[in-house]
Amino acid sequence: TPLARQGLSLEEATKLDPLKDLNEKWGNGFLKPDNFLATIYQTIVERNKK
Known part of the structure; x- marks a missing residue:
């Protein structure tokens, strides 16, 4: 997702x-x-690291 790719924390995404x-x-x-x-x-987030 775009938020995960941006490196946002769960709190920031929420x-x-x-x-x-x-x-x-x-x-x-x-x-x-x-x-x-x-x-x-x-x-x-973990899947986007791969």
Whole structure:
């Protein structure tokens, strides 16, 4: 993702709310947008290092 490629930390990426366009449709389930981002972001960062 562009945020991971920019080297942003999870905290920085969360503040930018990259999922805001999807929150209305997908953000009301058991996993809230910030929690979803936290779950996947580190994996994305690690994969971008390769």
